[in-house]
Amino acid sequence: MSAKTISIIILTALLTIFLMVNTDPVDFDFLVATVPVSKLLVIGVCIIIGFIIGFVVGRPRKTLSSYDDDIERKAQTTDSKKELSDEDRDYIS
Template sequence: MSGKTIFVIVASVLVTIVLMNNTEEIDFWLFGATKIPKLVILGTMLGLGFVIGLIAGRPKKKEVVTQEPKFEVIEPSEKTTNLTDEDRDYIN
């Protein structure tokens, strides 16, 4: 097993233990007092933290720059070879 797999298993077990030990109801105020189990609040916060971590941790999109390469135009000179006149006469 890889280290990542072991970490996920251990983290899952710890989260399950913490959530199952906090099942009692508490007074929760959000625009009015209600009785909500700690399990719901902890689970919601865990889920929000996971989603925010995924969004913040993903790689940024690389900006694609499309530029045409710049080519230098070289004008051919009159005498581009190192042939002597005698060699040219022999070839022609």
């Protein structure tokens, strides 16, 4: 197993242990009422929301320059595969 896999397994085990230890009820204030909720649920929901936000914010996005690079790369491959005919050159100019 790789070091990355082992570290993910260890972190998941520690997170699970941490959540299982914190099962005490806490008062959670909604708009009008106070509801007793398990710490496990509150911490778990916060962790899941954090992972989702981190994934959405941290993923690479296509920028305008990366589209330009794709267009240039496609143009280079098409130029190397086939050249324009004389008719096409006359039509373009």
